[in-house]
Amino acid sequence: KNFVILLIFILISNPVFLPQISSNSNVTGNGITIAIIDTGIDYNHPDLGGGFGDGRTVIGGYDFIDNDSDPMDELGHGTHIAGIIINIAPNSKLLAYRVVDYNGLVKSSDVIRAMDLAISDGADVINLSLGSMSESNELRKSIKQLTNSGIIIVTAVGNSGPIVGSIGDPAKYEDVISVGSQYTDEVNSTLAIINIDSIEEDLIGLPMIDSVPLTDNLNAELKFVNYARDEDLIGIDLSGKIAVAKRRGAEPGDIVYFSQKESNVAKNGALGLIIINTMPGIIKGRLLHPGMAIDYKPSIPTLLITQEDGEKILKYIEESNSPITMSFRNDNLTNFVSLFSSRGPVSSFYAKPDLVSFGEQVNSTWLDNSYKFQNGTSFSAPQVTGTVALLLELHGDLNKDQILGILGPSASPLTNSYNLYLPSTLQGSGSLNIDKALQSPLSIHQSQLSFNLGNQQPTNSQLITLESLVSDSLEISLDHNLQNKDIEIIFNSSTFVLNGKESVVVELNNNLLKSIQESYFDEFRLLIKTNYSNTVFTIPISTYFYTISLDIENNSESHIVRILGIENYDQALLRIYNTDNAEVDEQTFSFNEEILLNLSPGTYWINAIVSSNDNFEFGGIEYIVHPNSNLSTLDSNYDSSTWIYVIITLVSIMILIYYTRKSSL
Known part of the structure; x- marks a missing residue:
């Protein structure tokens, strides 16, 4: 009896709760089938139909771990995802595919088999809240084939943030x-938000477990105290100041507990303590531990911040001629990307993530008819998946570009306290806005743009399609918020009228106006307005500036690649990606070696990494081989897993330099 009473209490007091669902009760995902490839689904949960098969919410699936037709969830992850989707698209149908084993591991081959079976079973949308930092070219090829056939696949970016390039x-x-x-x-x-008067951005700190809570805004001068050891504080008065200390000690074997740091600076009068992590990423950390002093008791607010943000703070302390004042406070945090959320960039040819949604403390269905709060991008993705189901019901058969052309531009861009857009490498287009997506009168694809410019290739053009989703006459105007004086953006036209469900292709030219001396990155937004409402739709535009460029000449037998902008180099690595079939090839060349490529008809993204005296330069070009070339395809015998991360790292460094410079203005 006690168990039954407890169960009823849980069901009543802990229903699935999401920060946003559709306000349009006429669009419910009816007729749309969603495949969840995960840990399976506890289909007996009353919120998920209370059963399995025809006439239920979970209509089918397969268990690739036990190799049977019963995809019952034993870990809870897939069940949680299912509850989120059904909360947004309550009349959609689910297919459950169990590919995660009892240890939480998954094989890419099982994911491929599950996707193939999902298509055979009638799936319109696939949710993949799983991932790996290891590359699988077979998985990439399989996904390209599925999306080319019209299947929509929604994925979680992963929880490896805040490290850049971690998707x-x-x-x-x-x-x-x-x-x-x-x-x-x-x-x-x-969480706490940190503001420094000379940095126009918000830094996020994690209050340490057992820390004195931050009840009011704390405004004070910063003082760096190295590792906050006794010897670091000799002759230092911290009265009325906020101490900044590095984690751990000066030597690898040194142990300086968090409690020691907090106690030492508090005794010297500090109002608060910020501890800088000394390695990538961030941890929660705690002050109370077995090795602490017997009489120790936390007495001041203590935060832990990332190594990257800590370096920013130390830089401003070092360079400032006057005391640096800062504040940290609790605040409305919906404008912040979760620290754990993996970051871009992934390429200079396209941007990731596409958008963000709520992934903190998401309450949804769990095993044994219960509910549970969970954190992670795994639980952001199904909110988008559910919205995709609504859009498919509302508009009919849309492909991935059309769907993303609605979700991206209608997303709400996240800004910091200074009203500056957060980088698209964090937020993509912005935060999922379900109602705005359902009310959008047009699909704009591509939903994010990336340009590659160089001194020898000062012009790059991209195409976007404006596609009306309404029967009425739709007036559209284009503008931008570009502030970089090095470039200009030109449209072939900035105003359009679409009658009925017409579409128009717009060419955007990005022109470099002067020679650049070093590689860097910039970002702005394309602004789209319509007469349909007062809503402004936005598209992030990234520009990568390179000191080297690639020039490709097509002769009768092959394609000759020339690297421009550098007089000499030790080695050049080319990474050639065929966007039509996801084939990847890599080749390495020395300076005196002629670079020849044999390419079949198709569109290629070609990246070059050039090393010279232990320095690296980076360049990229999109190259199209037309069908009349009659050239053979390269045989690929190269492992791309190493160099793709070198490319991502170099692009990430450019973006970090850009935002560091921008924040110092």
Whole structure:
């Protein structure tokens, strides 16, 4: 009896709750089938139909771990995802495919088999809240084939943030919709926002477990105290100041507990303590531990921040001629991307993530008719998946580009306290806005643009399609918020009228106006307005500036590649990606060696990494081979897993330099 009473209490007091669902009760995902490839689904949960098979919510599936037709969930992850989707698209049908074993591991071959079976079973949309930092070219090829056939695949970007370039497979593929996580109001007490008067950006700190809570805004001068050891504080008065200390000690074997740091600076009068992580990423950390002093008791607010943000703070302390004042506070955090959410970039030819949604403290269905709060991008992705189902019901048969052309431009861009857009490498187009997506009068694809410019290739053009979704006459105007004086953006036209469900292709030319001395990155937004409402739709535009460029000449037998902008180099590596079939090839050349490529008809993204005296330069070009070339395809015998991360790292460094410079203005 006690068990039954407890169960009823849980069902009543902990229903699935999401920060947003559709306000349009006429669009419910009816007629749309969604495949969840995950840990299976506990289909007996009353919120998920209370059964399995025809006439139920979960109408089919397969268990690739036990190799049977019963995809019952034993870990809970897939069940949680199912509850989120059904909460947004309550009349959609689900297919459950169990590919995650009892240890939480999954094989890419099982994912491929599950996707193939899902298509045979009638899936319209596939949710993949799983991933890996290891590359699988077979998985990429399989996903490209499915999306080319019209299947929509939604993926979670992963939880390897805040490290840049940390999005793995399959979320980094250009053919999927990749979703990151943002905070909700439910987690205000677990975060603090840090503002420094000379940095126009918000830094996020994690209050340490057992720390004195931050109840009011704390405004004070910063003082760096090295590792906050006794010897670091000799002759230092911290009265009325906020101490900044590095994690751990000066030598690898040194142990300086968090409690020691907090106690030492508090005794010297500090109002608060910021501890800088000394390795990539961030941990929660705690002050109370077995090795602490017997009489120790936390007495001041203590935060832990990332190594990257810590270096920013130390840089400004070092360079400032006057005391640096800062504040940290609790605040509305819905404008922040979760620290754990994996970051881009993944390529200079396209951007990831595509958008973000709420992934903190998401309450949804769990095993044994229960509910559970969970954190992670795994639970952001199904919110987008559910919205895709609504859009498919509303508009009929749309492909991935058309769907993303609605979701991306209608997303709500996230900004910091200074009203500056957060980088698209964090948020993509912005935060999922379900109602705005359902009310959107047009699909704009591509939903994010990337340009590659160089001194020898100062012009790059991209095409976007404006596709009306309404029967009425639709007036459209284009503008932008570009502030970089090095470039200009030109449209072939900035105003359009679409009558009925017409579409128009717009050419955007990005022109470099002067020679650049070093590679860097810039970002702005394309602004689209219509007469349908006062809503402004936006598209992030990234520009990669390179000091070297690639020039390709097509002769009768092959394609000759020339690297421009560098007089000499030790070695050049070319990575050639065929966007039509996801084939990858890599070749390495020395300076005196002629670079010849045999390419079949298709569109290629070609990246070059050039090394010279231990320095690296990076360039890229999109290259189209037309069908009349009659050239053979390269046989690929190269492992691409190493160099793709070198490319991502170099692009990431450019973006980090850009935002560091921007924040110092």
